[in-house]
Amino acid sequence: MTPVGLLPRHLHPGAWWLWAAGLATAASRTTNPLLLALVVAVAGFVVSARRPATPWGSSYGAFVRLGLVIVAIRVVMGALFGVTQGTHVLFTLPELPLPAWASGVRLGGPVTLESVLAAVYDGMRLAAVIVCVGAANALVPPARLLRCVPAALYEAGVAVVVALTLAPQLVRATGRVREARRLRGRSNRGLRGLRGIAVPVLEGALERSLDLAAAMDSRGYGRRAAVPAAVRRTTGGLVLAGLLGVCAGVYGLLDAGSPPALGLPLLVAGVLLAGTGTAVAGRRVRRTRYRPDPWALPEWLTTASGAVAAGCTVAAALLGTLALTPTVSPLVWPQLPVLPAAGVLAALLPVVVAPLPPSPAGAQAAPGPTSPRAEAA
Amino acid sequence: MSTIAARPPAVRAAATLLATLLAALTLLATAGSAEAASYRYWGFYTWTNGTWTFATKGPDQTKPADGAVDGWRFAVSAESGSPRTPRADGDFDAICASTKAATGKKRVAVVIDAGLPADAPAGEKPPAARGACALVDATASSAQVLSAVAKTRVEKGLVCGIDGYPSTGCGDQTDATPPATPDAQVRLALPAAAADKPSSGDDGSGPPWAGIAVAAVLVAALAGAGVWRARGAARSGAGS
Numbered sequence: 044m045t046p047v048g049l050l051p052r053h054l055h056p057g058a059w060w061l062w063a064a065g066l067a068t069a070a071s072r073t074t075n076p077l078l079l080a081l082v083v084a085v086a087g088f089v090v091s092a093r094r095p096a097t098p099w100g101s102s103y104g105a106f107v108r109l110g111l112v113i114v115a116i117r118v119v120m121g122a123l124f125g126v127t128q129g130t131h132v133l134f135t136l137p138e139l140p141l142p143a144w145a146s147g148v149r150l151g152g153p154v155t156l157e158s159v160l161a162a163v164y165d166g167m168r169l170a171a172v173i174v175c176v177g178a179a180n181a182l183v184p185p186a187r188l189l190r191c192v193p194a195a196l197y198e199a200g201v202a203v204v205v206a207l208t209l210a211p212q213l214v215r216a217t218g219r220v221r222e223a224r225r226l227r228g229r230s231n232r233g234l235r236g237l238r239g240i241a242v243p244v245l246e247g248a249l250e251r252s253l254d255l256a257a258a259m260d261s262r263g264y265g266r267r268a269a270v271p272a273a274v275r276r277t278t279g280g281l282v283l284a285g286l287l288g289v290c291a292g293v294y295g296l297l298d299a300g301s302p303p304a305l306g307l308p309l310l311v312a313g314v315l316l317a318g319t320g321t322a323v324a325g326r327r328v329r330r331t332r333y334r335p336d337p338w339a340l341p342e343w344l345t346t347a348s349g350a351v352a353a354g355c356t357v358a359a360a361l362l363g364t365l366a367l368t369p370t371v372s373p374l375v376w377p378q379l380p381v382l383p384a385a386g387v388l389a390a391l392l393p394v395v396v397a398p399l400p401p402s403p404a405g406a407q408a409a410p411g412p413t414s415p416r417a418e419a420a
Numbered sequence: 421m422s423t424i425a426a427r428p429p430a431v432r433a434a435a436t437l438l439a440t441l442l443a444a445l446t447l448l449a450t451a452g453s454a455e456a457a458s459y460r461y462w463g464f465y466t467w468t469n470g471t472w473t474f475a476t477k478g479p480d481q482t483k484p485a486d487g488a489v490d491g492w493r494f495a496v497s498a499e500s501g502s503p504r505t506p507r508a509d510g511d512f513d514a515i516c517a518s519t520k521a522a523t524g525k526k527r528v529a530v531v532i533d534a535g536l537p538a539d540a541p542a543g544e545k546p547p548a549a550r551g552a553c554a555l556v557d558a559t560a561s562s563a564q565v566l567s568a569v570a571k572t573r574v575e576k577g578l579v580c581g582i583d584g585y586p587s588t589g590c591g592d593q594t595d596a597t598p599p600a601t602p603d604a605q606v607r608l609a610l611p612a613a614a615a616d617k618p619s620s621g622d623d624g625s626g627p628p629w630a631g632i633a634v635a636a637v638l639v640a641a642l643a644g645a646g647v648w649r650a651r652g653a654a655r656s657g658a659g660s
Contacts, residue, residue, distance in 0.1 A: 077631070077632065077635035077636075077639075078635075080635065080639045081635060081638055081639055081642075083639075084638065084639045084642035084643045084646070085642060087642065087643060087646040087647075088642040088643075088645055088646040088649075090646070091645070091646040091647070091649040091650045091653075092646075092649060096653075101650075125577075126478070126480055126576070126577030127480045127561070127563065128480065128563065128574045128577060129567070129574070130564060130567050130568075149480075149481065157574075161576075284442060285442075288442050309442070312441050312442045313442065316442055363588065365588075370573060370574075370575070371574070372567075372572060372573065372574035373571055373572070373573065376627035376628055376632065377631075377632070378628045378631045378632075379628075379631035379632070379634055379635045384635070384638075388638070391642075
């Protein structure tokens with residue numbers, strides 16, 4: 044399904060992550076299993092339609108399996124340690140008596156259908172959020188995301204890119220060393236085997252990193268513009284004050300008993316301050332970007348679809364929709380609330396408006412990265 | 421060509437303005453005093469030695485003995501202050517007079533006091549205070565005793581609503597302050613001779629099949645299409 048008029052190109056990584064953030068926000072506001080399953084299905088469909096043909100692109104299945112493991116762990120913990128609620132007892136585990144000082148904790152005891160369902164709903168919510176992050180991870184390989192890192196965090200971004208690129212090499216080196224040791228008849232088990240594998244692997248990694256550092260240095264990485272000390276201190280102070288303001292603002296938002304001025308205003312001021320400091324600090328880093336991804340109409344539409352999903356769920360929560368959090372005691376069948384479901388289905392929009400990722404063979408052949416609509420916008 | 425060093429004065433002015441705004445807000449925020457907060461919730465009490473005492477453990481951890489009386493009172497209580505107990509005595513003999521004992525089970529009296537209209541959240545009227553007798557297993561906890569005589573709404577292990585009162589919310593903070601004078605006693609509505617246990621089932625209507633069916637169809641379609649596309653891409657990738 045090729046969108047009309049769009050040549051294959053990479054969508055801006057920020058658009059995919061904002062879309063996934065919107066879906067994750069929608070998932071975090073509800074414990075309705077029907078809605079959460081819909082979120083996972085929508086994310087999976089978009090991933091299957093627009094993922095690039097890279098090894099990272101097939102990581103979505105791993106995140107779904109991780110989500111299932113999370114739900115299973117949550118159910119087991121809830122059955123063993125959780126609060127018993129409800130009257131439909133499924134089975135009774137032997138209860139371990141605890142001393143009086145640990146009276147708030149329960150080990151074993153009756154396992155009720157209500158507490159199992161509560162654990163399943165809670166686990167599904169966490170799993171849905173993680174699956175949304177996994178969808179963004181599958182759609183945007185981390186190396187592409189690091190191209191969009193702001194200039195102030197440039198050096199940290201380069202370090203992360205190097206680490207991500209060298210990590211697979213480390214795995215392969217470990218495999219090679221293990222096989223060489225087996226050929227020589229040496230054991231790979233125990234502390235001696237671990238030392239015998241770790242030492243050559245770390246030596247090789249150190250040599251490779253030194254070679255890479257020399258190559259990067261000769262190509263001009265790590266150069267900074269001449270900046271007066273006063274400017275450096277000011278920008279450092281701005282960023283620090285901004286981050287402190289963000290911390291205080293988040294605390295004020297989460298604590299119900301704090302004065303109103305401590306909440307949203309402080310958070311906004313802190314974000315603005317930190318953003319200004321980062322922007323000013325970034326102007327002293329000289330770097331160029333090779334063929335930066337454009338932010339055109341497909342990106343706006345993708346971000347908007349994620350925002351619609353989040354907005355519909357938040358609006359339904361503010362309207363007091365009871366179906367968003369189905370109660371387990373008394374036990375009710377979960378209903379599908381219309382507004383959040385419509386919002387989550389709207390997050391399917393990228394399947395239609397986002398351009399296909401370029402196939403590996405065709406990436407060099409594609410003449411221009413932008414679409415006719417983007418040129419008009 | 422160090423144009424970076426000469427930052428435009430507009431940026432510097434904006435940064436100074438934001439810094440002063442941040443400082444002012446911090447001063448404002450920390451200058452405000454934190455008042456004691458009041459909460460509106462169902463308190464759980466046990467009748468011991470002729471008075472109501474606030475339970476030290478939660479209702480699912482407390483196992484009342486045969487002949488004990490549990491009390492539930494919905495009220496606005498401050499964090500610091502005397503607890504507001506049910507407005508009637510825990511008279512086991514009066515409440516459980518019409519319920520016969522049974523072997524292997526225990527009888528626990530429950531006093532459910534929904535409180536004064538002043539304690540009610542906006543738009544709700546508290547039902548009359550009543551007493552009920554629960555005939556439950558010998559190892560039942562207070563939470564199971566309560567669900568045997570009333571419909572409870574429990575969220576995360578906290579009893580939020582009893583008999584549908586209040587219909588929403590759980591332990592919400594409120595601006596209302598508890599009255600200074602102690603509450604007057606009331607008479608409990610006791611169960612009639614024929615034990616009238618509330619039906620433990622729902623309001624009779626079945627599961628909402630429309631919503632569940634729509635959701636199941638959507639999820640199955642999207643998941644199936646996704647898996648089919650992924651398999652198809654893998655097949656074409658392996659073939660080419």
